[in-house]
Amino acid sequence: MKPYVILNVAMTLDGKIATKTGSSEISGKEDLERVHEIRKEVDGIMVGIGTVLADDPRLSVHKIKAKKEDNPIRVVVDNKARTPLNFRILNDDAETIIGVSSICDENNPNCDMDAVNRAKELSKKANLFYSSEEPVDLVEFMEYLYTKGIKTLMLEGGSTLNFSMISDNLIDEVKICIAPMIVGGKDSKTFFDGDGFDNMKDAVQLKLEKSYPLGKDFIMEYKVLK
Numbered sequence: 697m698k699p700y701v702i703l704n705v706a707m708t709l710d711g712k713i714a715t716k717t718g719s720s721e722i723s724g725k726e727d728l729e730r731v732h733e734i735r736k737e738v739d740g741i742m743v744g745i746g747t748v749l750a751d752d753p754r755l756s757v758h759k760i761k762a763k764k765e766d767n768p769i770r771v772v773v774d775n776k777a778r779t780p781l782n783f784r785i786l787n788d789d790a791e792t793i794i795g796v797s798s799i800c801d802e803n804n805p806n807c808d809m810d811a812v813n814r815a816k817e818l819s820k821k822a823n824l825f826y827s828s829e830e831p832v833d834l835v836e837f838m839e840y841l842y843t844k845g846i847k848t849l850m851l852e853g854g855s856t857l858n859f860s861m862i863s864d865n866l867i868d869e870v871k872i873c874i875a876p877m878i879v880g881g882k883d884s885k886t887f888f889d890g891d892g893f894d895n896m897k898d899a900v901q902l903k904l905e906k907s908y909p910l911g912k913d914f915i916m917e918y919k920v921l922k
Protein backbone atom coordinates (compact mmCIF):
# COMPACT_ATOMS: atom_id res chain seq x y z
CA MET A 697 0.00 0.00 0.00
CA LYS A 698 1.21 3.51 -0.79
CA PRO A 699 0.00 7.02 0.04
CA TYR A 700 -2.26 8.91 -2.38
CA VAL A 701 0.20 11.45 -3.78
CA ILE A 702 -0.67 15.00 -4.87
CA LEU A 703 2.12 16.90 -6.61
CA ASN A 704 1.79 20.66 -6.21
CA VAL A 705 4.04 23.15 -7.90
CA ALA A 706 4.15 26.83 -8.79
CA MET A 707 5.70 27.65 -12.14
CA THR A 708 6.21 30.63 -14.40
CA LEU A 709 4.46 30.75 -17.77
CA ASP A 710 7.66 29.36 -19.30
CA GLY A 711 7.61 26.31 -17.01
CA LYS A 712 10.34 27.32 -14.55
CA ILE A 713 10.01 26.57 -10.82
CA ALA A 714 13.05 28.64 -9.84
CA THR A 715 15.46 31.02 -11.57
CA LYS A 716 18.99 29.92 -12.46
CA THR A 717 20.16 31.39 -9.11
CA GLY A 718 17.49 29.50 -7.15
CA SER A 719 15.05 32.35 -6.51
CA SER A 720 11.56 30.81 -6.39
CA GLU A 721 8.90 33.22 -5.07
CA ILE A 722 6.27 32.52 -7.75
CA SER A 723 2.83 32.07 -6.15
CA GLY A 724 0.57 34.96 -5.23
CA LYS A 725 -0.98 35.23 -1.75
CA GLU A 726 -4.19 33.43 -2.76
CA ASP A 727 -2.27 30.50 -4.20
CA LEU A 728 -0.15 30.14 -1.07
CA GLU A 729 -3.34 30.04 0.98
CA ARG A 730 -4.72 27.32 -1.34
CA VAL A 731 -1.53 25.29 -0.85
CA HIS A 732 -1.64 25.67 2.91
CA GLU A 733 -5.26 24.46 2.94
CA ILE A 734 -3.97 21.28 1.27
CA ARG A 735 -1.06 21.05 3.74
CA LYS A 736 -3.65 21.13 6.51
CA GLU A 737 -5.59 18.26 4.91
CA VAL A 738 -2.78 15.82 4.09
CA ASP A 739 -0.90 13.48 6.42
CA GLY A 740 2.54 14.20 4.98
CA ILE A 741 4.45 16.67 2.83
CA MET A 742 7.58 15.66 0.93
CA VAL A 743 10.50 17.42 -0.78
CA GLY A 744 13.94 16.43 -2.09
CA ILE A 745 17.21 17.47 -0.46
CA GLY A 746 17.84 19.93 -3.33
CA THR A 747 14.77 21.88 -2.21
CA VAL A 748 15.78 21.74 1.45
CA LEU A 749 19.25 23.11 0.68
CA ALA A 750 17.89 25.82 -1.67
CA ASP A 751 14.93 27.03 0.43
CA ASP A 752 15.36 25.95 4.08
CA PRO A 753 11.58 25.31 4.00
CA ARG A 754 9.31 25.02 7.03
CA LEU A 755 6.74 22.76 5.35
CA SER A 756 4.21 23.64 8.04
CA VAL A 757 0.78 25.29 7.81
CA HIS A 758 1.67 28.96 8.37
CA LYS A 759 -0.18 31.00 5.72
CA ILE A 760 -3.64 30.29 7.13
CA LYS A 761 -5.06 29.97 10.63
CA ALA A 762 -3.91 26.63 12.03
CA LYS A 763 -2.87 24.77 15.15
CA LYS A 764 0.39 22.85 15.62
CA GLU A 765 -1.55 19.56 15.29
CA ASP A 766 -2.54 20.66 11.76
CA ASN A 767 1.07 20.41 10.56
CA PRO A 768 1.66 17.33 8.41
CA ILE A 769 4.61 14.99 8.92
CA ARG A 770 7.55 16.42 6.96
CA VAL A 771 9.39 14.04 4.66
CA VAL A 772 12.76 14.51 2.92
CA VAL A 773 14.41 12.28 0.31
CA ASP A 774 18.10 12.70 1.05
CA ASN A 775 20.53 10.07 -0.35
CA LYS A 776 23.63 11.17 1.52
CA ALA A 777 22.09 12.52 4.76
CA ARG A 778 23.04 16.10 3.84
CA THR A 779 20.09 17.76 5.65
CA PRO A 780 21.74 20.49 7.78
CA LEU A 781 21.08 19.98 11.49
CA ASN A 782 20.17 23.66 12.00
CA PHE A 783 17.56 23.83 9.19
CA ARG A 784 13.89 24.55 9.91
CA ILE A 785 12.76 21.15 8.60
CA LEU A 786 14.16 19.70 11.86
CA ASN A 787 12.45 22.13 14.24
CA ASP A 788 9.71 20.92 16.58
CA ASP A 789 6.78 22.16 14.46
CA ALA A 790 6.13 18.54 13.40
CA GLU A 791 7.67 15.09 13.06
CA THR A 792 10.24 14.69 10.26
CA ILE A 793 11.06 11.50 8.35
CA ILE A 794 14.21 11.43 6.22
CA GLY A 795 14.75 8.71 3.62
CA VAL A 796 18.47 8.02 3.18
CA SER A 797 20.17 5.64 0.77
CA SER A 798 22.15 2.45 1.39
CA ILE A 799 25.42 4.40 1.46
CA CYS A 800 24.38 5.69 4.90
CA ASP A 801 24.09 2.13 6.26
CA GLU A 802 27.22 1.04 8.13
CA ASN A 803 26.38 -2.63 7.45
CA ASN A 804 26.73 -1.96 3.71
CA PRO A 805 30.30 -2.79 2.54
CA ASN A 806 30.00 0.12 0.05
CA CYS A 807 28.89 2.64 2.66
CA ASP A 808 30.37 6.12 2.90
CA MET A 809 31.51 6.66 6.52
CA ASP A 810 30.94 10.42 6.36
CA ALA A 811 27.35 9.79 5.24
CA VAL A 812 26.96 7.08 7.93
CA ASN A 813 28.05 9.57 10.61
CA ARG A 814 25.83 12.37 9.27
CA ALA A 815 22.87 9.97 9.28
CA LYS A 816 23.58 9.03 12.91
CA GLU A 817 23.53 12.71 13.90
CA LEU A 818 20.34 13.30 11.89
CA SER A 819 18.65 10.35 13.60
CA LYS A 820 18.77 12.33 16.88
CA LYS A 821 16.43 14.92 15.35
CA ALA A 822 14.36 12.94 12.82
CA ASN A 823 13.14 9.43 12.06
CA LEU A 824 15.38 7.85 9.45
CA PHE A 825 14.34 5.35 6.80
CA TYR A 826 17.33 3.45 5.37
CA SER A 827 16.68 2.42 1.79
CA SER A 828 18.26 -0.82 0.58
CA GLU A 829 19.23 1.05 -2.61
CA GLU A 830 21.24 4.06 -3.83
CA PRO A 831 19.47 6.33 -4.73
CA VAL A 832 16.56 5.90 -2.32
CA ASP A 833 14.07 3.36 -3.71
CA LEU A 834 10.94 5.54 -3.84
CA VAL A 835 8.47 2.63 -4.12
CA GLU A 836 9.93 1.09 -0.95
CA PHE A 837 9.92 4.51 0.74
CA MET A 838 6.25 5.17 -0.12
CA GLU A 839 5.29 1.77 1.35
CA TYR A 840 7.18 2.69 4.54
CA LEU A 841 5.44 6.09 4.77
CA TYR A 842 2.06 4.36 4.49
CA THR A 843 2.93 2.16 7.49
CA LYS A 844 3.73 5.38 9.40
CA GLY A 845 0.17 6.61 8.90
CA ILE A 846 0.79 8.76 5.81
CA LYS A 847 -2.21 7.86 3.66
CA THR A 848 -2.17 11.17 1.77
CA LEU A 849 1.07 12.89 0.79
CA MET A 850 1.68 16.24 -0.90
CA LEU A 851 4.88 16.30 -2.96
CA GLU A 852 6.26 19.85 -3.20
CA GLY A 853 9.27 19.36 -5.47
CA GLY A 854 11.81 19.91 -6.67
CA SER A 855 12.19 19.05 -10.30
CA THR A 856 14.55 16.08 -9.88
CA LEU A 857 12.38 14.33 -7.32
CA ASN A 858 9.22 15.22 -9.29
CA PHE A 859 10.54 13.32 -12.31
CA SER A 860 11.64 10.27 -10.28
CA MET A 861 8.22 10.12 -8.62
CA ILE A 862 6.25 10.42 -11.86
CA SER A 863 8.46 7.95 -13.73
CA ASP A 864 7.99 5.45 -10.87
CA ASN A 865 4.21 5.90 -11.33
CA LEU A 866 3.82 7.18 -7.76
CA ILE A 867 1.86 10.41 -8.41
CA ASP A 868 -1.95 10.40 -8.48
CA GLU A 869 -2.79 14.09 -8.94
CA VAL A 870 -0.95 17.15 -10.25
CA LYS A 871 -1.91 20.68 -9.21
CA ILE A 872 -0.13 23.53 -10.98
CA CYS A 873 -0.14 27.23 -10.26
CA ILE A 874 0.88 29.10 -13.40
CA ALA A 875 2.08 32.61 -12.62
CA PRO A 876 2.01 35.31 -15.33
CA MET A 877 5.81 35.66 -15.29
CA ILE A 878 8.62 34.65 -17.66
CA VAL A 879 12.18 34.16 -16.40
CA GLY A 880 13.88 32.06 -19.11
CA GLY A 881 17.28 30.48 -18.59
CA LYS A 882 18.32 27.05 -19.89
CA ASP A 883 19.75 26.29 -16.44
CA SER A 884 16.62 27.33 -14.54
CA LYS A 885 14.81 24.41 -12.89
CA THR A 886 11.67 23.26 -14.70
CA PHE A 887 8.59 21.50 -13.39
CA PHE A 888 10.13 18.08 -14.18
CA ASP A 889 13.84 17.59 -14.88
CA GLY A 890 15.66 14.32 -14.09
CA ASP A 891 16.69 12.18 -17.08
CA GLY A 892 13.39 12.57 -18.96
CA PHE A 893 11.90 9.95 -21.31
CA ASP A 894 13.41 9.23 -24.73
CA ASN A 895 10.16 8.67 -26.59
CA MET A 896 6.92 10.66 -26.56
CA LYS A 897 5.06 7.33 -26.41
CA ASP A 898 6.44 6.93 -22.85
CA ALA A 899 5.03 10.30 -21.74
CA VAL A 900 2.83 10.16 -18.65
CA GLN A 901 -0.80 10.89 -19.60
CA LEU A 902 -3.06 13.12 -17.52
CA LYS A 903 -6.67 14.25 -17.56
CA LEU A 904 -7.57 17.87 -16.85
CA GLU A 905 -10.16 17.94 -14.04
CA LYS A 906 -10.39 21.62 -13.14
CA SER A 907 -8.92 25.00 -14.12
CA TYR A 908 -9.57 28.45 -12.70
CA PRO A 909 -8.00 31.87 -12.14
CA LEU A 910 -6.87 32.62 -8.59
CA GLY A 911 -5.66 36.14 -7.81
CA LYS A 912 -2.94 36.95 -10.36
CA ASP A 913 -2.36 33.23 -11.06
CA PHE A 914 -4.10 30.39 -12.88
CA ILE A 915 -4.62 26.92 -11.37
CA MET A 916 -4.79 23.66 -13.33
CA GLU A 917 -5.63 20.35 -11.66
CA TYR A 918 -5.04 16.97 -13.31
CA LYS A 919 -5.52 13.30 -12.51
CA VAL A 920 -2.68 11.04 -13.63
CA LEU A 921 -4.03 8.30 -15.88
CA LYS A 922 -2.77 4.89 -14.73
Ligand SMILES: NC(=O)C1=CN([C@@H]2O[C@H](COP(=O)(O)OP(=O)(O)OC[C@H]3O[C@@H](n4cnc5c(N)ncnc54)[C@H](OP(=O)(O)O)[C@@H]3O)[C@@H](O)[C@H]2O)C=CC1
Nearest residue numbers: 705706714744745746747750775831853854855856857860
Ligand atom coordinates in the same frame (compact mmCIF):
# COMPACT_ATOMS: atom_id res chain seq x y z
N1 LIG B 1 8.14 26.66 -7.44
C1 LIG B 1 7.90 25.58 -6.75
O1 LIG B 1 6.73 25.18 -6.55
C2 LIG B 1 9.04 24.81 -6.19
C3 LIG B 1 10.35 25.12 -6.50
N2 LIG B 1 11.38 24.34 -6.02
C4 LIG B 1 12.75 24.67 -6.43
O2 LIG B 1 13.36 23.50 -6.99
C5 LIG B 1 14.77 23.55 -6.76
C6 LIG B 1 15.25 22.21 -6.22
O3 LIG B 1 15.05 21.20 -7.18
P1 LIG B 1 16.16 20.06 -7.38
O4 LIG B 1 17.51 20.67 -7.31
O5 LIG B 1 15.79 19.31 -8.59
O6 LIG B 1 16.07 19.18 -6.06
P2 LIG B 1 15.03 18.15 -5.46
O7 LIG B 1 14.35 18.82 -4.34
O8 LIG B 1 14.23 17.48 -6.50
O9 LIG B 1 16.01 17.06 -4.78
C7 LIG B 1 16.73 16.19 -5.60
C8 LIG B 1 17.68 15.33 -4.77
O10 LIG B 1 16.94 14.38 -3.99
C9 LIG B 1 17.78 13.27 -3.75
N3 LIG B 1 17.16 11.99 -4.07
C10 LIG B 1 17.27 10.88 -3.32
N4 LIG B 1 16.67 9.85 -3.89
C11 LIG B 1 16.14 10.31 -5.03
C12 LIG B 1 15.42 9.67 -6.04
N5 LIG B 1 15.08 8.38 -5.99
N6 LIG B 1 15.07 10.43 -7.08
C13 LIG B 1 15.38 11.73 -7.13
N7 LIG B 1 16.08 12.39 -6.20
C14 LIG B 1 16.45 11.67 -5.14
C15 LIG B 1 19.02 13.45 -4.61
O11 LIG B 1 20.00 13.93 -3.72
P3 LIG B 1 21.59 13.70 -3.86
O12 LIG B 1 22.00 14.74 -4.87
O13 LIG B 1 22.10 13.96 -2.53
O14 LIG B 1 21.84 12.34 -4.38
C16 LIG B 1 18.61 14.50 -5.61
O15 LIG B 1 19.68 15.26 -6.11
C17 LIG B 1 15.01 24.69 -5.79
O16 LIG B 1 15.54 25.80 -6.47
C18 LIG B 1 13.62 25.01 -5.24
O17 LIG B 1 13.48 26.37 -4.89
C19 LIG B 1 11.15 23.27 -5.21
C20 LIG B 1 9.87 22.95 -4.85
C21 LIG B 1 8.71 23.66 -5.32
Ligand SMILES: Nc1nc(O)c(N)c(N[C@@H]2O[C@H](COP(=O)(O)O)[C@@H](O)[C@H]2O)n1
Nearest residue numbers: 706720721722723751753754755756852
Ligand atom coordinates in the same frame (compact mmCIF):
# COMPACT_ATOMS: atom_id res chain seq x y z
N1 LIG C 1 3.23 26.84 -3.77
C1 LIG C 1 4.46 27.34 -3.88
N2 LIG C 1 4.66 28.52 -4.51
C2 LIG C 1 5.89 29.01 -4.66
O1 LIG C 1 6.04 30.17 -5.29
C3 LIG C 1 6.99 28.32 -4.15
N3 LIG C 1 8.25 28.81 -4.30
C4 LIG C 1 6.74 27.10 -3.49
N4 LIG C 1 7.77 26.41 -2.97
C5 LIG C 1 7.61 25.27 -2.12
O2 LIG C 1 7.25 25.66 -0.79
C6 LIG C 1 8.37 25.43 0.06
C7 LIG C 1 8.50 26.53 1.10
O3 LIG C 1 7.59 26.26 2.13
P1 LIG C 1 7.55 27.08 3.50
O4 LIG C 1 6.87 28.40 3.21
O5 LIG C 1 8.95 27.31 3.98
O6 LIG C 1 6.74 26.24 4.43
C8 LIG C 1 9.56 25.34 -0.83
O7 LIG C 1 10.65 24.65 -0.30
C9 LIG C 1 8.94 24.57 -1.99
O8 LIG C 1 8.73 23.22 -1.72
N5 LIG C 1 5.48 26.63 -3.37
